[in-house]
Amino acid sequence: MAYLELDRVAKQFGAQTVVDDFSLAVGKGEFVSFLGPSGCGKTTTLQMIAGFLDPSRGAIRLEGRDLTAVHPARRGLGIVFQSYALFPHMTAAENVAFGLEMRRVPRAERAERVRAALAMVGLAGYEERYPRRMSGGQQQRVALARALVIRPSVLLLDEPLSNLDAKLREGMQIELRQIQRTLGTTTILVTHDQNEAMSLSDRIVVMSQGRIEQIGTPQETYEQPASAFVSQFLGKTNDFAATIDRTNASARLVAGSWSAPAPAGFSGPVTISIRPERIGFGDAGLAAKIVTRIFQGNHWLFQCESECGPAIVIRQNDGQTQPAEGDAVRLAWRVDDMSLRAGGAA
Known part of the structure; x- marks a missing residue:
């Protein structure tokens, strides 16, 4: 009780x-x-x-x-x-x-x-x-x-x-x-x-x-x-409109030029929700451009414009060179680090 x-x-x-x-x-x-x-x-x-x-x-x-x-x-x-x-x-x-x-x-x-x-x-x-x-x-x-x-x-x-x-x-x-x-x-x-x-x-x-x-x-x-x-409401997040592509033998979750194997239980339009600190810059992924770069002590905050709309990326200040404003980047993340909702992004 x-x-x-x-x-x-x-x-x-x-x-x-x-x-x-x-x-x-x-x-x-x-x-x-x-x-x-x-x-x-x-x-x-x-x-x-x-x-x-x-x-x-x-x-x-x-x-x-x-x-x-x-x-x-x-x-x-x-x-x-x-x-x-x-x-x-x-x-x-x-x-x-x-x-x-x-x-x-x-x-x-x-x-x-x-x-x-x-x-x-x-x-x-x-x-x-x-x-x-x-x-x-x-x-x-x-x-x-x-x-x-x-x-x-x-x-x-x-x-x-x-x-x-x-x-x-x-x-x-x-x-x-x-x-x-x-x-x-x-x-x-x-x-x-x-x-x-x-x-x-x-x-x-x-x-x-x-x-x-x-x-x-x-x-x-x-x-x-x-x-x-x-x-x-609960912290910063990125919502990207995505689809489940079942044209191939294995279903793919696709958002712009980013894709990954589709999780079970979803079909049609979906929304990917991914926290800014879970996004990385890589050689493949969602095409984007750095609009603003802000230094906040222990981390950098990047405001980006991606092929799926605005995006925020937070990267720890590890002493390494960070992308500059105006740079073209690719945004990538692990499937385990995102959540998925049915329907398109609001």
Whole structure:
């Protein structure tokens, strides 16, 4: 039995369906991210789990218990908001202790749990500091400690790192994942940041227009996207229109001047989806011309115009001479490194 289960959950506001037929089983201790663009329904889904919104239909169960009629404060969930929502008139320790006070935890136990929670997020010695005297990263840690100190059955994170600068956000991602693994807390993260979802998650739920596009591990969703939306949203990708040529004894997959043995199960027009870092420059393959070459430190990014349309190629900076802008090249890749979808490229 799933630890947390969403069974055909939907949410409507008037005639508008914001979340539709959302089904997901989350295992105990799992870290799952809801990933998608603004307006895709991910935050609405999180709010239904938290109890701030009632589903229009469907069920949400925690350890088999239906949460539909359970008040948010009685669900035993920890929540970290994008804005952190700290009480400005309370110290860090008082903010963290608030949930324990509401649960009438004895004073001595409360003090010890607050101390341990702040130490866990790297804020030992900051107990008496007020939010206005703390950086954004420190406030985020206080909010996380406040959510964890109550020992929640599920931790809900609503884009908690989006207000941090890039370097601090990356460091907090590492710390958050380490804390989650140490505690084994079942965690749901809402984010629009693909790198964040891939860095933190055991599984990713990719959403678009209120529906699930794909559920899978970060590697599965990146390397085997289930739709054109997932392919384009989760990192950079190249989509090439191709066909299955069965005029010869052995079927061939053909895209311009690139070809390879055709995989089983496909016929007619198809779309090849291939990540930029999986494409190489070779003596044979798809004819292309380098339009722009950009140096990005540890790798080069090439924008190309190929016989099958625009293409992006990423090559590691290995010290070797790279093609120049205006050079004619051939783009090649292994069949194992691409994914295939029925129908032509959009």
